Amino acid sequence: MENTRWLQIEELFHRAVKLDDALRVEFLRHACGGDEQLRRELESLLAQQKKSEQFLETPAVELIGELIANEAKLEDDHRLIGTTISHYRVVERLGGGGMGDVFRAIRADHAYERHVALKLINTGRHSPFFIKRFKVERQILASLDHPNIARLFDGGTTDDGVPYLVMEYIQGEPITAYCDNHRLSIADRLKLFVQVCSAVHYAHQHLIIHRDIKPDNILTTPDGDAKLMDFGIAKILEVDADPRQHQTTMTGAFTPAYASPEQIKGDAISTATDVYSLGVVLYEILTGRLPYRAPNHAPHELARAICEVEPERPSTAAVFRASTAVDKISPESLSACRNTTPEKLARTLSGDLDQILLKALRKEPQHRYTSAQALADDLQAYALGLPVSARRGTFSYRAAKFVRRNKLMLSVAAVILLIMFSGAVAIIREARVARMARFRAEQRFEALRKLTNSMLFEFHDSIENLPGSTAARELVVRRSLEYLEQIAAEANDDPATLRDLAAAYERIGRIRAEEGHPHVGGSFQQARELYTKALAIRQNLVAANPDDVALQMDLLGTMSNMAAVYTALGELDGALDFYQRRLEIERKLQATHDSEELRYKIAGSHIGIADVEQSLGNYASAIDHLHQALALDQSLSEKAPSSLRFLGGVWRSHAYLAMVLKYDKKYAEAAAESRKGLGISEELTARDPNNSEFQRWLINDYESLCASLAYAGSFSEVRGLCGKAIEINGAMVKSDPNNVQARADFANTNMTMGVALYIMRSLQEALRFERRADAIYRDVARQDPDSLTNAVDHATTLIYAGRIEARLHQPESASQDLERAEKMLEESLAASPKNQYFANTLEEARTALRALPNDTAPLAVH
Amino acid sequence: MALPSNHEVTQLLRAWTAGDKSALEKLTPLVYDELHSVARRCMAGERTDHTLQTTALVNEVYLRLVDCGRVNWQDRAHFFAVSAQLMRRILIDFARSRGYQKRGGGTIQISLDEAPLVSCEPDSDIVAIDGALKSLAVVDERKSKVVELRFFGGLSIEETAEVLRVSTETVVRDWRLAKVWLLRELSQET
Structure with a gap:
């Protein structure tokens, strides 16, 4: 080709390529004039344009590299x-x-x-x-x-x-193939799938998430046993130099068709991720289809559908989805595989099963089943013809949403409750009539228990954080109590029912205690009354069945709840008494029924005693009990190194020791304990980065280490440690703005940072952190006005702020802060007169006030 | 196999550019082995990020083979150009030896069921591309060089511009036209 001709082609090509199709034709006709050959040449090149976009963009060495690697x-x-x-x-x-x-x-x-x-x-x-x-x-x-x-x-x-x-x-075939090849009915498929759920739930209880649940990983043996393969392997694969990065470096470790939205988006992975994948697998087992229509399963189409598109109703997908390249099987033959017809299949799936699957497949992890077991429970409820929670769930979920939208319409919540309770009344009446039909009655009682549970937890929890829902919550708790009394009347000394009743009293007691309003309605008092009832039932049960260890264990649990509520009420002698009595029972029990569980409980009693002792200012005794707890926890953890619970016990002992040693001004020892705790909390957060409890532990360790080091005068790590604590804590607050606890923690972290800086003589900087802590505490107090712990911590913040201001020659603001602290502490001490810690802190506030306007005394620390 | 010293490879490369045909024969197995081991490690490891993989693959092979301190090439550009040429020869030989050609033995194709490790058009037949590239060199030498540097050498637009001493704008235009030209050439062959 002549050079000028080629240059002409090149020139025109680049001009034409920028134009859209219609203009391009016009342009070529005009530019080429009558030169047909030129026009054809250009058209043939332009025709390749679309195809050429990806062409050659992957370097040859990479293509070859893969082949070489495969060969190798x-x-x-x-x-x-x-x-x-x-x-x-x-x-x-x-x-x-x-x-x-x-x-x-x-x-x-x-x-x-x-x-x-x-x-x-x-x-x-x-x-x-x-x-x-x-x-x-x-x-x-x-x-x-x-x-x-x-x-x-x-x-x-x-x-x-x-x-x-x-x-x-395992010799078996993927669960989907097994079901089809054996022409299992929907009922049999569900039975098989429940096995899978229980396996997944078991692993979740051991804090292991599968992350890649799919039919290929669920083999079914010729005997019909499902076996889950490769548990936790996906996690091993994504281990990275930085353990905090787990969830973001996992691209590719899962299978897109069964992946959850959070996996696609690279968001945090949790047990709910497995619940979602279980949902996809069950969808496929029941319908023979995947939840989303993605014409050719192009990965990006699928990814978008998983994140944005609502899954099609299973009953529709099975029967009305036309055959496509992906959905090759016709509704007729997939129904035949299930021993049914398309019409019957659609009828079976619609309703409960639709709802169960859609609940498992919710985009937001928190709206799915709370566990694999909950999914299995619903499937079993469906099989037994009982109501399924997926429908109840949507109902209360919608109700909660509705309440959120219409704060004024709270009466609606009451109406919903009435409907639920009228159902309960019918069940009780029926149970009474049907006493002879024992099996039926038991089933109904079971249903009633579930309903009470659902009211106390699902419904109560779903409205708990709604502004203005107090009245509705009050109603839930009061009505639940009434029903419990009725059940008690029906129970006729049946030990199993009595045991449930005690458990229910305890649960309501805990709700009351969590509300923790000593002034408003006296909830701690109510909690104590409820616990007392539970305690009486449990003691009677133990007396009547002295050989039943489980009943004794229950009793131990109630006793520590009792002790905790006494502590909260500031009645420290009573608390100590309960912990010591508990320890006595445990020691007696140990002589005949020694077990790991019991040792764990004994360690817990030591911690409880230590907690009260340190509040009473008896540090030596507290430290002694903590060492006993630590020894027990360590031996438990050594024998069962994979138990996170026992490891958590070891952490708890170290953390308590660090705290009490710090109060006792043994800073070097305190720092050493904090470091041991930190080793554990870092490991645990690395293993389960979304566990907010572990995050709290981690923050606690950073913070207490930071404080001890600052007091001990070794400043080099202080800023770094506190910075970490603030960073993690800040992220927690941001991710869950309604979590009062996280915010109180955040205030505390800021306070500690301020104190550390104060000791390091960065007064201005220290004051900024104390002011920030003050602001957060004020905010927290608005939401949770009656927490004594928060009040005392807030007062402590103000003491520090005041003393810093005194040194910065701002006596007016100093006296303002200190007076506020004094007032708050006086109130707290009135509520818990024996608390030595409160008394010490109040004394500190008064000393600081007396020292004004020129506070030059060294910083008193506690 | 004993690893070649970087020095040895540098010598061979220099000899090859000076026109010593036997140098290529000695070079090829050395480069191939290196490619082999680097590719294996890349495949085993960072499969999550394939851009990183490409760079790692190409750069590692070069870096491990050539003792940069001893390279007294006129400049970096020349080095890239020679490397791309060498890579082209070796890759084509490899593809030919394994029969990765039209419909013969499995074209390089990635199943859609798998996570897309490499985005790759199904029919990129490297041997055929090499042939078409030779025809392009007859029509427009520089455009064939652009393709050689980009596709076989793994260079970016900017690096290609540096080697050829033209603007990036020119490389972009050459690259665009060369690709459609080659595609048309390949489609006419079948």
Whole structure:
């Protein structure tokens, strides 16, 4: 081609390519004049424009690289067959997946041959850090022991440094294929699926989230047992140098079709993530379809649908979705697989099952089932013909929404309650009539218990944080009590019902205690009355059934609730008495029925005693009890290293010790305890970054370490530690503005930062933090006006602010702050006259006031 | 296999650019092995971020092969140009040896069920592209260079502009036209 011709083509191409189709035709006709050849040349080039956008954009080396890598992997796989890894002889390759390759292997050094699945994790980073985390995860996963979870037997690293896991070898097919191949009815499918839920729930109780639940990971054996595979493996894969980054570095560790919105968006993962994936799997098991219509399953289409589109009603999807490239099976044949017809299938699915699935598939994690067990419960309720919570849930959810929109219409809540309770009345009456039909009666009683539960928890909790819902909540609690009394009258000394009744009294008592309003309506007093009733029932039950350990354990729980409510009421002698009596019973019980649970409770009693002792100013005794608790907790945790509960116990002892040692002015020892606690709380938050309780622990440790170091005069880490505490705490407040506790914590953190800076002589800066703490406490007090703890902490903040101001030569604002503190402390002490801590703090406020206008005394600390 | 010293590779590269054909024969297995090990590590590891992967792959191979301190190339640009050329030769040889050609043995294609690791058009047949690129060189030498640097060398628009001593605007225009030209060429072949 001639050079000038080519230049002409180039010039016209670049001008034409910018134009839209219609203009382009016009442009070409005009520009080419009669030169047909030129026009055809340009048109043929422009015709490729759309296709060319992605063309060659992936460098060749990358395309080849993948092929090379695949080849290399296949070679490796082949080399592995016949070799021995640890005690396992590799027999054949079973398959490969996102995380690595799986082989069938045989445990070689035993008399009998045991087949196992050996999984190589050859996608992870094999840094020493990875290997260390891998070991930790492995130990935790190995502790999962459930009939529906494939066991993890062993693991390690190969000679080449590749980590591997040895798991139970399951011969089975994916749950969806199993259901279809065996033509299981909807009822049988549900039964099978409930097994899966219970396995997932079990793992959740061990704080392990699956993150990649899909039919391929749920194999069903020829005997009809579902087995969950690869629990927690997704987590191992995403282990990263920075444990705080877990949830954001996980792209690709899940399967898009079964992923939840939060996984797609890279948001925080929780147990609700698994509930969502369970929902997708159940959707597929029941309907043969996936919840979203995505014409060709293009990943971005699917991702958008998961995040934005409401899933189609299962009853509609199964029967009315036309066959497409994705939904190949016709409604007729998928119904046949379920031993039914399209009409009957639609009828079966519509109503309860639709609602159950839609609830599991809610976009917002907090609106899904609260647990896999709750999902299973609903499926079982459906199977028994009982009402399902998904419908009740939407009802109270909608009601709550409605109340939120119409604060004036709170009476609506009362109406809803009336409807619910009239149902309850009918049930009670029926139960009375049907006493001879014992089975039926039991079922109905069960339903009533559930209803009472649902009122006390679901409904109460759903309206709890609504402004102006106090009256409705009051009604819920009062009515629940009335029903409980009725049940008690019906109970006729039936131990099981009495036990439930005691539990219900305790629950209502706890609601009262949580409301914690010593002045308004005397809720702590009411809590004590309720606990007293529960205690009486429990004591009678124990007396009548002296060999029933479970009843004794219940009693211990009630006693510590009692002690806690005495503490809250400021009656410290009473609290101490209950804790000591509890400890006595525990020691007696230990002689005959020693158990881990009991030891854990004994440690709890020591902590309780220590808590009261330190309030009374008896630091030596408190520290002694805390050391006893720590020794127990440590031995429990050593024997069961994967138990987060026991590890939490160890943390609690360290944290308490740090606090009391600090009060006792033993700062170096306090700092050492804080560091031990910090080791645990950092580990726990890394394991479960969304657990707000663990976050609170972490904040507590940073803060107390920061304070102890500041008092001890070693300043180098102080700012950094407090900064961390403020950062985490600030994020918590931001994510949940209604959480009063988080805000009170946040105020406290700011106060500590101020004190630390004060000790470091950055007076102006310190004052800024104290002012901030003051503002937050004021805000907290508006929402929660009767908390003594918050009041005293607030007063402490004001004392610090006042003393800093005195040193900054601002005597007027100093005396204002100190007088406010004095007044608040006087009130608190009046409510809890024996509290030594309150008394000490009040004395401090008065000393500071007397020292005005020139406070030069060294900072008194407590 | 004993790792080649960086020095040795640098020598071979220099000899090859000076016209020593036997140098290429010695270079190819060295580069291939290096590519092999780097690719394996990349595939095993950072599969979540494939842009990072590309850069890592190309840069690591270069960096590990060439002792930059000893390179007394006229400039960085020349080094890139030579590397891209070398990479082109080696990749084509590799693809040819494995039969990754039209319909013969599996074209490079990524299933949609898997997470899309590499976005890749199904029919990017590297050997055919190489052939079409040779035809393009006859029509417009510079545009074929742009493709060589971008596709085989993995260079960015800016780096390509630097090597060819033209503006980025020119590279963008060349790249756009070269791609449609090549696509048309490839579609005419079938």
